[in-house]
Amino acid sequence: MKKITKQQYLKPNTAVRAPTPSGEVWTPPQPSKGERTFKLTSKGSVRGFVVIDGVRVNFESRAEYKAFLVIRARLDTLRVVEQSPRVEYVDADGRLRTHIFDLKVFRRDGLVVAVDVKPFAKVKSSRILETHSLIAGQISPKIANRLLVFTERMYTPSDFYNAELMLGVARQHCPEDDEAILKLVARMKGPMKVGDLVAKSRLKGYGFNAIVRAIAAGRLVMTERRRIDYAAVVVPAPLH
Template sequence: MKKITKQQYLKPNDAVSPPDPSGEVWTPPQPSKGERTFKLTSKGSVRGFVVLDGVRVNFESRAEYKACLVIRSRPDTLRVVEQSPRVEYVDADGKLRTHVFDLKVFRRDGSVVAVDVKPAAKVESSGIREMHSLIARQISPKIASQLLVFTERMYTRSDFYNAELMLGVARQHCAEDDEAILKLVARMTGPMKVADLVGKSGRKGYGFNAVVRAISAGRLVMTERRRIDYAAVVVPAPLH
């Protein structure tokens, strides 16, 4: 084992961007906004939570975890709340039932989508579409304007890779890096490779992270559905 001196050990790591000044060492996430709670320990499924937009979002399965990240990573999504909404409806036999959706998705256009996450192979046998059809005729548009059955066929491996990348990079916010990239975005007149954008920024790897955050925020748009990497091509998002 190679020994190092105390001076070498205490040398700042220039591969890690210093954090923005803050009055707090750590800001805990807000508690879950979900209408249904459950124990995170389970022998039969993967359970846990992820912090999205400063709020704790719990998940009961790997499929729900992926759905949370993929849906949140889409530019038209504002925020995601798990285990919501809870609705009452009358079933085909005239009985009053209660159903809690897996996700409540708030979109930037003001609409709300109630989502159930299901493996594609189980959608037909579960009867979830028939239940959604009944609920759709009874639910108030104030609660949800659209119902969706979300399966693994609705996203690619690249979509999930990008979603996890966006989540990780969001934790490394640096105002100077973001400002440098956004100044370049404002001057873009057409498509540009991520590598060229990062190079022009002079921020190296930090510039790449800032590009990812710009894509996540909807300031940049990928020209094709693929992984976000240096070879990817982006364009400025159209102004509304």
């Protein structure tokens, strides 16, 4: 193993910027917008929470966490609320029941989708489709326009990787980086590798992060469904 001197060890890394000064007062995240709360401790499932856009988002399983991020990353999604909506319906035996969906998705086209997250292998045994069939005929369109059972077969590992990546870089506030990348995007004549765009920006890793934010915002489009990395190819989004 090569040894280094104390002076070499303490030499500033020019590839890493100085941290952005933080405010003197910490603002706690807003509480969950969901209609159901639960204890985070459980022996039977992976529970937890994550702060997204300044709001606490609770999840009752790893599958719910993945579904939330993947759906949130879609360009046609406006926002997502977990553990909502709560609806009442009459079951096949005439009894009044309450059902709380895992996610409520507000889409940019005005549709509101109530989503239940299930492993594909348990969709049939859970009889969730029968439950949705009953609810569909009774739910008010003011609550949801569409019902969906979301399984792991509806997204790829790359979709989830990209969704987590987008969430991570979205927490960075670097408007100058974003502006520099968007100027390059405006001059693009066709497809370009992410690595080449990073090189043109001269921002190194910070340029890559800005490109990810441009993809998340719909300013750049991937040419194929894959992970966002330096080898991925992007094109400017068509103007509307």
